[in-house]
Amino acid sequence: MIIVMSIESTDAQIEAVIEKLDGLGFKTQVIRGVKRIVIGAVGDRQALDSVSLKQMPGVEDIVKIMKPFKMVSREAREENTVINIRGISIGGEGVVVMAGPCAVESREQLLTAARQVKAAGGHVLRGGAFKPRTSPYSFQGMEEEGLKLLKEASEETGLPTVTEVIDEHSLQLAHDYVDIIQIGARNMQNFRLLRAAGQTDKIILLKRGLSATIEEWLMSAEYIMSEGNGKIILCERGIRTFETYTRNTLDLSAVPLVKRLSHLPVIVDPSHATGDRQLVVPMSLAAAAGGADGLIVEMHPEPSKALCDGAQSLHPGELVGLIAKLTKMMPAIDRTMSV
Amino acid sequence: MIIVMSIESTDAQIEAVIEKLDGLGFKTQVIRGVKRIVIGAVGDRQALDSVSLKQMPGVEDIVKIMKPFKMVSREAREENTVINIRGISIGGEGVVVMAGPCAVESREQLLTAARQVKAAGGHVLRGGAFKPRTSPYSFQGMEEEGLKLLKEASEETGLPTVTEVIDEHSLQLAHDYVDIIQIGARNMQNFRLLRAAGQTDKIILLKRGLSATIEEWLMSAEYIMSEGNGKIILCERGIRTFETYTRNTLDLSAVPLVKRLSHLPVIVDPSHATGDRQLVVPMSLAAAAGGADGLIVEMHPEPSKALCDGAQSLHPGELVGLIAKLTKMMPAIDRTMSV
Amino acid sequence: MIIVMSIESTDAQIEAVIEKLDGLGFKTQVIRGVKRIVIGAVGDRQALDSVSLKQMPGVEDIVKIMKPFKMVSREAREENTVINIRGISIGGEGVVVMAGPCAVESREQLLTAARQVKAAGGHVLRGGAFKPRTSPYSFQGMEEEGLKLLKEASEETGLPTVTEVIDEHSLQLAHDYVDIIQIGARNMQNFRLLRAAGQTDKIILLKRGLSATIEEWLMSAEYIMSEGNGKIILCERGIRTFETYTRNTLDLSAVPLVKRLSHLPVIVDPSHATGDRQLVVPMSLAAAAGGADGLIVEMHPEPSKALCDGAQSLHPGELVGLIAKLTKMMPAIDRTMSV
Amino acid sequence: MIIVMSIESTDAQIEAVIEKLDGLGFKTQVIRGVKRIVIGAVGDRQALDSVSLKQMPGVEDIVKIMKPFKMVSREAREENTVINIRGISIGGEGVVVMAGPCAVESREQLLTAARQVKAAGGHVLRGGAFKPRTSPYSFQGMEEEGLKLLKEASEETGLPTVTEVIDEHSLQLAHDYVDIIQIGARNMQNFRLLRAAGQTDKIILLKRGLSATIEEWLMSAEYIMSEGNGKIILCERGIRTFETYTRNTLDLSAVPLVKRLSHLPVIVDPSHATGDRQLVVPMSLAAAAGGADGLIVEMHPEPSKALCDGAQSLHPGELVGLIAKLTKMMPAIDRTMSV
Incomplete structure (x- = not known):
């Protein structure tokens, strides 16, 4: 999961987001660009379902990398269900x-x-x-x-x-x-x-x-x-x-x-x-x-x-x-x- | 309702459509064009819901004139429901x-x-x-x-x-x-x-x-x-x-x-x-x-x-x-x- | 072509529509229903392109029966173009x-x-x-x-x-x-x-x-x-x-x-x-x-x-x-x- | 920009992607998750337009963070154009x-x-x-x-x-x-x-x-x-x-x-x-x-x-x-x- 933050975000705002993610067991990494700050977060997205990360100050967008379906996915089971x-x-x-x-x-x-x-x-x-x-x-x-x-x-x-x-x-x-x-x-x-x-x-x-x-x-x-x-x-x-x-x-x-x-x-x-x-x-x-x-x-x-x-x-x-x-x-x- | 029939429809096919509509209480009228034959039918479309007029030989299309909603329509009640x-x-x-x-x-x-x-x-x-x-x-x-x-x-x-x-x-x-x-x-x-x-x-x-x-x-x-x-x-x-x-x-x-x-x-x-x-x-x-x-x-x-x-x-x-x-x-x- | 008119149309309004269509070489027929009056019109729709029939008093809708394409249509040429x-x-x-x-x-x-x-x-x-x-x-x-x-x-x-x-x-x-x-x-x-x-x-x-x-x-x-x-x-x-x-x-x-x-x-x-x-x-x-x-x-x-x-x-x-x-x-x- | 790579990507594949990005002036950072490897890249996306990053072995998806429009964007000019x-x-x-x-x-x-x-x-x-x-x-x-x-x-x-x-x-x-x-x-x-x-x-x-x-x-x-x-x-x-x-x-x-x-x-x-x-x-x-x-x-x-x-x-x-x-x-x- 990628959290996109405004370039004007304060350090405290970035820290708050990281803290929340840490608390949910995510591993995070910050990338500072010229126009945006991006936080990469790796972990179990299900744990995140009930927190409104997107509403935190400074957060502009959240980009999901993994598909939301699990048991029906090809990754959960490689061979065809017959x-x-x-x-x-x-x-x-x-x-x-x-x-x-x-x-x-x-x-x-x-x-x-x-x-x-x-x-x-x-x-x-x-x-x-x-x-x-x-x-x-x-x-x-x-x-x-x-x-x-x-x-x-x-x-x-x-x-x-x-x-x-x-x-x-x-x-x-x-x-x-x-x-x-x-x-x-x-x-x-x-x-x-x-x-x-x-x-x-x-x-x-x-x-x-x-x-x-x-x-x-x-x-x-x-x-x-x-x-x-x-x-x-x-x-x-x-x-x-x-x-x-x-x-x-x-x-x-x-x-x-x-x-x-x-x-x-x-x-x-x-x-x-x-x-x-x-x-x-x-x-x-x-x-x-x-x-x-x-x-x-x-x-x-x-x-x-x-x-x-x-x-x-x-x-x-x-x-x-x-x-x-x-x-x-x-x-x-x-x-x-x-x- | 308008029934559009192919110009190659036989008289018997046209007659069959008219007969079916008559039997359902519709009033019909035939218009013969150069490329199509058109039957105008006036009556209660609800009566028609379960007949497959469109499947009859010669019929190309059916054009509905009246709206299908009745009780909620402005025609059923002119003043606003408050x-x-x-x-x-x-x-x-x-x-x-x-x-x-x-x-x-x-x-x-x-x-x-x-x-x-x-x-x-x-x-x-x-x-x-x-x-x-x-x-x-x-x-x-x-x-x-x-x-x-x-x-x-x-x-x-x-x-x-x-x-x-x-x-x-x-x-x-x-x-x-x-x-x-x-x-x-x-x-x-x-x-x-x-x-x-x-x-x-x-x-x-x-x-x-x-x-x-x-x-x-x-x-x-x-x-x-x-x-x-x-x-x-x-x-x-x-x-x-x-x-x-x-x-x-x-x-x-x-x-x-x-x-x-x-x-x-x-x-x-x-x-x-x-x-x-x-x-x-x-x-x-x-x-x-x-x-x-x-x-x-x-x-x-x-x-x-x-x-x-x-x-x-x-x-x-x-x-x-x-x-x-x-x-x-x-x-x-x-x-x-x-x- | 079918011209759908309001049941409240006056005879003069109906007559005006028919007259316009006649003038363009259409053959017309009127069907009076309980909720609508319908005029069937047979003729060359191309002639009609520049008249605003739909704007005439009493007219509610116009239903086109024929397809607007001509030379490319299967009716214009039965066999496949190879x-x-x-x-x-x-x-x-x-x-x-x-x-x-x-x-x-x-x-x-x-x-x-x-x-x-x-x-x-x-x-x-x-x-x-x-x-x-x-x-x-x-x-x-x-x-x-x-x-x-x-x-x-x-x-x-x-x-x-x-x-x-x-x-x-x-x-x-x-x-x-x-x-x-x-x-x-x-x-x-x-x-x-x-x-x-x-x-x-x-x-x-x-x-x-x-x-x-x-x-x-x-x-x-x-x-x-x-x-x-x-x-x-x-x-x-x-x-x-x-x-x-x-x-x-x-x-x-x-x-x-x-x-x-x-x-x-x-x-x-x-x-x-x-x-x-x-x-x-x-x-x-x-x-x-x-x-x-x-x-x-x-x-x-x-x-x-x-x-x-x-x-x-x-x-x-x-x-x-x-x-x-x-x-x-x-x-x-x-x-x-x-x- | 975020490059999402398969968890099965080899080190050589990841290295190849980073090298290409480096060559175009991007600053990159790798995040290794359990199911995906993600590369964050910060730089001028216009420079990237003609390379087919998405086709490189191991790459699954590319997520763009910045909007593609520039001169017409509110970021380029804060006040309204009058x-x-x-x-x-x-x-x-x-x-x-x-x-x-x-x-x-x-x-x-x-x-x-x-x-x-x-x-x-x-x-x-x-x-x-x-x-x-x-x-x-x-x-x-x-x-x-x-x-x-x-x-x-x-x-x-x-x-x-x-x-x-x-x-x-x-x-x-x-x-x-x-x-x-x-x-x-x-x-x-x-x-x-x-x-x-x-x-x-x-x-x-x-x-x-x-x-x-x-x-x-x-x-x-x-x-x-x-x-x-x-x-x-x-x-x-x-x-x-x-x-x-x-x-x-x-x-x-x-x-x-x-x-x-x-x-x-x-x-x-x-x-x-x-x-x-x-x-x-x-x-x-x-x-x-x-x-x-x-x-x-x-x-x-x-x-x-x-x-x-x-x-x-x-x-x-x-x-x-x-x-x-x-x-x-x-x-x-x-x-x-x-x-």
């Missing part, structure tokens, strides 16, 4: 495809979708039972009824399932029905929910918030991991920018970047990122080529009848085509499809 | 100042702050008991103990209080201790919490999310109001942009704009918006001159010892100066300070 | 790789780089002679001397060349020395320069501006094309967002999207988009998998000695590796490397 | 109002506008003769004919004038006709134009780019000043964000911030920032209350007939009202209107 779910590996050599409808709408719709995902070669079934919607007047999901259908679909097809939860109550409910618990973009900084998820033994799929920096996203994963649950899959799903032609802007560079910063698996959601069915296949291929550990895509047996997100849902045949393309492409970049 | 809190009006002619520390840290700190706010002429005491923090390792608030101190400070000074809640549990707790319940930027789309807030009889202070559009912000207010609680104060607190010199970018144009779109009061939080104490006073004056119904600013008895947000907290003397300036400025723009 | 440069096709089946140093620094540096690009299998040599720099104190390029070196390198290796111009003067100079003229992100809306480029017979590489929407980018291409030069290559190079971990945010969805909206070739610059050498190879593969017609990447014989952009420049060996990977991957997605 | 134009001071105690039409359209339109600006109490007449337009099919300005009309209007009313230039040619033309040369948002990083402006003796009004950081904006001013021309007025005119309800997002915090960082005057353009006539008056008051040295607003004798920007142009009567309000408000915040 998550195993009923025999499927996420975070290893193979690419995983999660697919299914935006929302569980009915028994028939979900079972049909599940069979189509299975037939296409998908690995995990997605389906929303609790839907966070911008408008209070929009369809809000089938709730527990939807969870039961997910379980039934899973039993029939053998596919593990993933569903979004929106509060502690839905988290508890979902716990008994699904394999992977998703925390959505809007709840990425719902810290209570993160802690609660960290106290379960479930795999957590943590989506990046619409306007979350990569650092904030990793800090949210840190919340989960600091509670004891390290089975976290990160999911890039587009950020909010000035461009309105697409629903969001898919930040694909975040994939190799986060894989460098963290040991956790990273998947991509091209459906929410683009909001445009025609862009889902090219962006899926791009994500896989760019190093993603998997994809989560929306597919509906009949997109034109979908209760939500129809415009970005693949037709069943398109999912078949996508997985065929991935299967052909992965070996060419020295990777595989997950088993 | 909220009364222990004799103080918010949303009327006068400007209201809410002030206090970021977090309740101790009995002494809070009581000192409360007396300073009172003495400076502030109207409402703010203080956080539940702190949503980016890092799991940061100070998370005194919780119920903090709420009790807020109540004590309110009883001593007569100031009404406002505090942030972060989930349904803290909402229930806070209900008995404070006058105004704040839903913070990170929870602006925590729809469960919005609904729960809508079911209370408390005044709700709804902050704009970091990356929320004005429309989404108003839709979140709609969630609260659709549950029966219309006592909502909106609060602009800066949005996330590419500029990093300030903590966020204060979107002051949103104030007169939202006052045009909605009947609800709008206040401004220049402390979180800028993250920089020196910018708080000029941006407070700017907000008031631009039409804000009030301000919520951070003030700490000793900012350099604050457990959070010290860099953006006013010194007590600065709050005195700010209110003095406002008191002098408001009559010059034909407004007043709230009683 | 640009031929000394036997290399850009915009066809094959992927093209342009590579070379950020700036031409010396004869030895450039000739070495050119030989390395050629040996690696690159198609076009890039090198900056005029450098637009944020600071007036930074290296601004070798100017005409650099252009001469590009010509020499091209003659020795047979590689066509691309260089950036920054005003009409440098455009004229570059005309005689290079094959492709680049207009950089900062000049994307330097309309004088666009027009001047449109009056040459050179291939123009038009980079997207840092904060340009896709529509504005295509409008800038329209400037060039409207002057008679249709040999335009579009280049996505990252947009400015709140994320600061990467230099910019590579908007890869723009690639398939622009290929749908326009017939022009689209290439990607992963070097400027990410600013991070380690991200260049994964993002290059992602771009190619996502449908890009080519790449433009920075490579320097010795990045650690580069006068600019060293941190994002590939080592020569990395370029060899990248092209080898592309060569293996392209057939797997039914495409090829350009000859 | 620019005098025909007896009007800009940058002193008084607030200046520049007003007039977006574009010069005709002799009658401009002379009428000029008289209205004069009568309302405005200080400077604005009017565009060269219009940078997104579409090549839009009205591009009257060019030299427009400049002549500006001169005539100035002679008749005694108002100084400001007009935008878009390249070196228009800069030369405008030089003889107007008092203040505006460089618009799209040309903020047209470095050739900045240099050329710096070589004139004219007052330069430099608008902030749509996506320019405050630092980049000040660096563009540095370009002008480094050529010898220090008569620069900065103008905040809104930045591009995700919010689409307003044309841009007015970043009003930038005003007091830039006044802290630089000695140059800062004015605000609420017309382009909001794109909405109804927001111009409240945002003008807000800007003045927030510390702006002046305003530049669009006013048209008949906005509904404006060839451009009609929707954001004030009616003449609205300008009268705005200046009356400012005149009443300024003394209440201890400032005045400019003479």
